[in-house]
Amino acid sequence: xxxxRIIPCLDVKDGRVVKGVRFEGHVDMGxxxxxxxxxxxxxxxELVFYDITASPEGRTLDYGWIADIARxxxxxxxxxxxxxxxxxxxxxxxxxxxxxxxxxxxxARPGLITQMAERLGRQCVVVGVDSxxxxxxxxxxxxxxxxxxxxxxxxxxxxxxxxxxALGAGEIVLNVMDQDGVRKGYDIxxxxxxxxxxxxxxVASGGAGATDHFREVFEQADVSxxxxxxxxxxxxxxxxxxxxxxxxxxQEIRL
Amino acid sequence: xxxxxxxxxxxxxxxxxxxxxxRLGARVRRVSDAAGINEAERLVLPGVGAAxxxxxxxxxxxxxxxxxxxxxxxxxxxxxxxLLFESSAEGDVPLLGLIPGQVIPLTPGPGLTVPHMGWSAxxxxxxxxxxxxxxxxxxxxxxxxxxxxxGPATLARARHGTPFPxxxxxxxxxxxxxxxxxxxxxxxxxxxxFLAIDA
Numbered sequence: 001x002x003x004x005r006i007i008p009c010l011d012v013k014d015g016r017v018v019k020g021v022r023f024e025g026h027v028d029m030g031x032x033x034x035x036x037x038x039x040x041x042x043x044x045x046e047l048v049f050y051d052i053t054a055s056p057e058g059r060t061l062d063y064g065w066i067a068d069i070a071r072x073x074x075x076x077x078x079x080x081x082x083x084x085x086x087x088x089x090x091x092x093x094x095x096x097x098x099x100x101x102x103x104x105x106x107x108a109r110p111g112l113i114t115q116m117a118e119r120l121g122r123q124c125v126v127v128g129v130d131s132x133x134x135x136x137x138x139x140x141x142x143x144x145x146x147x148x149x150x151x152x153x154x155x156x157x158x159x160x161x162x163x164x165x166a167l168g169a170g171e172i173v174l175n176v177m178d179q180d181g182v183r184k185g186y187d188i189x190x191x192x193x194x195x196x197x198x199x200x201x202x203v204a205s206g207g208a209g210a211t212d213h214f215r216e217v218f219e220q221a222d223v224s225x226x227x228x229x230x231x232x233x234x235x236x237x238x239x240x241x242x243x244x245x246x247x248x249x250x251q252e253i254r255l
Numbered sequence: 256x257x258x259x260x261x262x263x264x265x266x267x268x269x270x271x272x273x274x275x276x277x278r279l280g281a282r283v284r285r286v287s288d289a290a291g292i293n294e295a296e297r298l299v300l301p302g303v304g305a306a307x308x309x310x311x312x313x314x315x316x317x318x319x320x321x322x323x324x325x326x327x328x329x330x331x332x333x334x335x336x337x338l339l340f341e342s343s344a345e346g347d348v349p350l351l352g353l354i355p356g357q358v359i360p361l362t363p364g365p366g367l368t369v370p371h372m373g374w375s376a377x378x379x380x381x382x383x384x385x386x387x388x389x390x391x392x393x394x395x396x397x398x399x400x401x402x403x404x405x406g407p408a409t410l411a412r413a414r415h416g417t418p419f420p421x422x423x424x425x426x427x428x429x430x431x432x433x434x435x436x437x438x439x440x441x442x443x444x445x446x447x448x449f450l451a452i453d454a
């Protein structure tokens with residue numbers, strides 16, 4: 001059927017891949033194009049590039065850089081960061097991106113999702129959601145690239161992902177912030193609850209620290225893909241080993 | 256150097272398709288009118304999004320009939336494959352009508368998300384210049400919410416709940432429902448096979 005996707009996420013700041021811990025402070029991990037090609041060679045199924053500086057600073061993506069990636073890469077990739085309207089999203093695709101992801105801008109103006117879906121087809125439209133537990137509830141956070149700009153939205157995560165799907169999202173990437181960078185595993189309960197409500201693909205993000213975490217999130221939350229950053233960037237988990245482990249555990253994996 | 260004409264009608268992932276052919280050493284010429292189609296040695300019909308919308312764009316630009324009449328190798332990619340068929344449940348606009356049948360929506364179900372997004376294995380590969388060197392079980396990358404009808408034109412299948420045509424051929428027209436330009440070495444082999452077909 002459809003293989004579970006292993007998706008390295010490259011948080012990009014000024015052309016360099018960085019990784020934060022609990023969204024406080026960032027560590028330089030290397031050159032974006034170099035890392036992208038390395039992951040392709042290792043068997044990554046897809047890549048996500050988040051320009052984490054774009055949204056808080058009100059900047060938009062550098063399109064030339066998207067074309068540089070697209071010229072060499074022969075697996076799908078998604079770009080995100082400060083995309084404010086359907087024109088900008090279309091330009092990302094024109095430069096070779098396969099999908100565009102919106103997060104804070106869609107929260108501010110949910111109609112953006114519909115405009116992008118109508119213009120580009122919903123299969124190109126990914127909605128990223130940053131979620132954490134507040135007052136015992138899963139709630140959405142906004143502007144998470146920069147700690148000083150992060151804020152609560154008052155929206156409940158499970159309401160928002162359903163609204164995003166209804167508005168035209170083709171995929172949801174659910175990033176659970178309490179888990180991010182801490183590597184204690186994906187938030188299975190939250191992802192399972194999200195999976196049960198959606199009909200579009202769901203990608204898990206935040207918290208991967210061991211190969212077991214990937215197996216658990218596929219087995220228990222039935223997500224289409226699992227996204228991770230630091231464990232791949234630091235070499236703590238090698239993608240070929242991870243994919244073989246998951247295949248041996250009975251998951252459908254592209255080897 | 257082999258040359259391919261890439262049809263630019265405002266509904267496509269042109270850059271990624273162009274880059275993929277360029278990686279194979281082909282020269283890519285973007286064409287956007289009837290003359291460009293008529294002159295092409297081989298023609299690529301890309302497309303993402305909705306069939307009815309894309310078809311209206313082809314019609315409005317006077318491109319539908321030149322595509323129908325194109326006598327040399329043509330390949331439709333993703334939505335481009337769907338456009339080769341007669342009609343789509345997505346809208347009441349007739350498609351190119353080069354292959355019989357109606358394009359129908361995929362249905363979500365337990366463990367079955369729509370759009371079908373990700374890597375799925377090819378099966379039931381027919382013997383054809385386009386499938387040469389491609390093995391049963393090879394994974395390719397799909398992103399689609401609609402599927403083409405199965406029939407004599409089917410060259411390969413993939414499964415999303417039920418089997419659907421992943422590749423088709425009718426005479427000098429071929430199609431891939433998946434994105435060969437994003438399907439790693441298997442996709443590159445398929446595009447390279449297309450370049451090797453006698454024009």
